[in-house]
Amino acid sequence: MTLVVAFIGITRPPVWTDEAATISAADRGVSAFVDLVSTIDIVHGLYYLLMMPWIDVFGSSPLSIRTPSALVLTAGAFIAVRLTMRYAHVEAPDRAVTAGLAAGVLFAVLPGLAWMGQEARPYPFGTVCALLAWWSYERWLRTHEDRWLILLVVAHLLAIYFTLYAAMAVPLYVLRALGHGRRTALKATGAAAALGAGTLPLVLTAVPQQGQVSWISTTPLSMLQGMAAKQFFIGYGLSDGPWFEPVRVIAVILACLTLVLVLLGMVLGPLRRTQAWLWSWIAFPALVLLVVRLVGGQFYEARFLAFTAPALVVLLALVTTVCIRRRAVGLVTLGVVVVLCVPAVIGQHERTKNNSDYRSAYALLERADTIYFLDAGSRAIVTAYPQQTPAKDPMLLESPEESGSLYGRNRLLDVALQGSPSGTTAVVTQRADREGQGDNHDAVVDRFVSTGCTVQASLEDAYNRSTLLECPAP
Structure with missing residues (x-):
C-alpha cells in the first residue's frame, strides 16, 4: 500500500x-x-x-x-x-x-x-x-x-x-x-x-x-x-x-x-x-x-x-x-x-513544495536564448528542468564542478552587464526577502528596457523572480 x-x-x-x-x-x-x-x-x-x-x-x-x-x-x-x-x-x-x-x-x-x-x-x-x-x-x-x-x-x-x-x-x-x-x-x-x-x-x-x-x-x-x-x-x-x-x-x-x-x-x-x-x-x-x-x-x-x-x-x-x-x-x-x-x-x-514552482519558472525560461542568473542559486530551476538547448549564461564565472558548489559561481554583475542584450532574454533572481541579489532584479530589468527591450512575461514564487524580455537584435 x-x-x-x-x-x-x-x-x-x-x-x-x-x-x-x-x-x-x-x-x-x-x-x-x-x-x-x-x-x-x-x-x-x-x-x-x-x-x-x-x-x-x-x-x-x-x-x-x-x-x-x-x-x-x-x-x-x-x-x-x-x-x-x-x-x-x-x-x-x-x-x-x-x-x-x-x-x-x-x-x-x-x-x-x-x-x-x-x-x-x-x-x-x-x-x-x-x-x-x-x-x-x-x-x-x-x-x-x-x-x-x-x-x-x-x-x-x-x-x-x-x-x-x-x-x-x-x-x-x-x-x-x-x-x-x-x-x-x-x-x-x-x-x-x-x-x-x-x-x-x-x-x-x-x-x-x-x-x-x-x-x-x-x-x-x-x-x-x-x-x-x-x-x-x-x-x-x-x-x-x-x-x-x-x-x-x-x-x-x-x-x-x-x-x-x-x-x-x-x-x-x-x-x-x-x-x-x-x-x-x-x-x-x-x-x-x-x-x-x-x-x-x-x-x-x-x-x-x-x-x-x-x-x-x-x-x-x-x-x-x-x-x-x-x-x-x-x-x-x-x-x-x-x-x-x-x-x-x-x-x-x-x-508545489514550499511554494516553489520550478516547473512554471522553467516554462518561462525555456523560451530564452540568454538568462542572467543574478544569484547562482537560481540556476536550480534549469538544474531541475534542463533546457533542450542551454541558454547563454553571462553571469556564470565557474561551473558547479569547477567551483565545488551546487550551482556555480557568478562573476561581478557590472562585468556581466557589459554590452546590450539581444534576442529573448530572461532575468532571474532569488526573492528580495531571501539572501541574494533580489534587490537588483528591477534595476537590471529597467536597464534592459532602457536599451529597447520589452517585458514579455514575469513570474514570482517563494524562492525566485523571473522576467522574460524581448530585446532588439544588435
Whole structure:
C-alpha cells in the first residue's frame, strides 16, 4: 500500500530547491563530488553518493529521482509491520495479524511519512535504516546474539549518515538495556560508543557547515506546534493550495485524538513498557531540540525528525488493535485516524513544495536564448528542468564542478552587464526577502528596457523572480 500511495501522482509536484540540489550534487564526477561535500551538504553526502549511479542510468526526471525514495519507504513499511506484529504477539497473539495490517495502512497514509515517498532527499533512507536498527535491537534483546547488535550498529550508523538527527535516538538503546541486566547494559553501551566513534568524522566535517541551517528561525511555541501537528499530520512541504487550510485544522484534531489514544493505551494496561519505549522515540529527540532552542540554538525543522514517525505508526496500531479490547471499537477508531490522514496525503500530491514552482519558472525560461542568473542559486530551476538547448549564461564565472558548489559561481554583475542584450532574454533572481541579489532584479530589468527591450512575461514564487524580455537584435 505504501508503494501505491507513493507512486500515485509522484510526478505531479514540481521538482523544488532541495531536489534540484540532489540532481546537481549527484550529476557530477567523483572528484567534483568530493570537492562539493568538503564545503557543503556533507550530511547528505552518502545519499548523493548512492544517487550518482542511479542518475547515470535512469536520468534526472522527476519520476527517476523520486523512485528510490518510494521503494525504500516501502521497505520501511515491511519492517514496521513486522515490529508491530512482534509487539502484539506478546500480549494478544490472536490480534498480531490485525495489528500488522493496521500498521501497514497507517504507514502508507500517515502524512509525516507519506511525503518522503515523493521526495528525492535522504530522509526515507535514514528512516528505514533507523527502523532496521530498531528491529535488530529487538532481536538482540530477545536472542542475545551479538550478530544482531552488530547489525544494529551498522544500520543505525547508516541512518545517522543519511539523517544526522537520528543520532539522538542512540541513548535510548542504552537506557532500555539498563532494565535487562548489567551484561546487556554494558554491551548496549559499547554499541553506543561504537556509534559515537563512527559518527564523529561526520560531525567534525559538518560543524563548519552548520551555516546551512542558519535560516531556521523558530520559537519554543512554534516548535511545540510543529512537533504536535505538522511533523506527523501535515508532512513537509504542504504550505499552500486548496487543501492546506482544511489540513491544518484536521492536523490539530489528529494530534488531540492521538494524545487521547496514547493516554488510553497507558491506562488500559497492555504493553505499557512497549508503549513507553515507542513514546521515547518520539519524545526524546523532540525534547533534546527543545532544550537546545531554550539555550539559544536553532536546529528544529519537522523533516529532520521524520525518522521518529514509524514509532507513532506502531504505537497507534497497537493501541487500536490490542489495547482497546473491543475489536469493533478499535477498528472504527483506526478507520477514523486513517480517513483524517487522507486529505493531507492528497494535498501533498497536489502541492508545489514550499511554494516553489520550478516547473512554471522553467516554462518561462525555456523560451530564452540568454538568462542572467543574478544569484547562482537560481540556476536550480534549469538544474531541475534542463533546457533542450542551454541558454547563454553571462553571469556564470565557474561551473558547479569547477567551483565545488551546487550551482556555480557568478562573476561581478557590472562585468556581466557589459554590452546590450539581444534576442529573448530572461532575468532571474532569488526573492528580495531571501539572501541574494533580489534587490537588483528591477534595476537590471529597467536597464534592459532602457536599451529597447520589452517585458514579455514575469513570474514570482517563494524562492525566485523571473522576467522574460524581448530585446532588439544588435
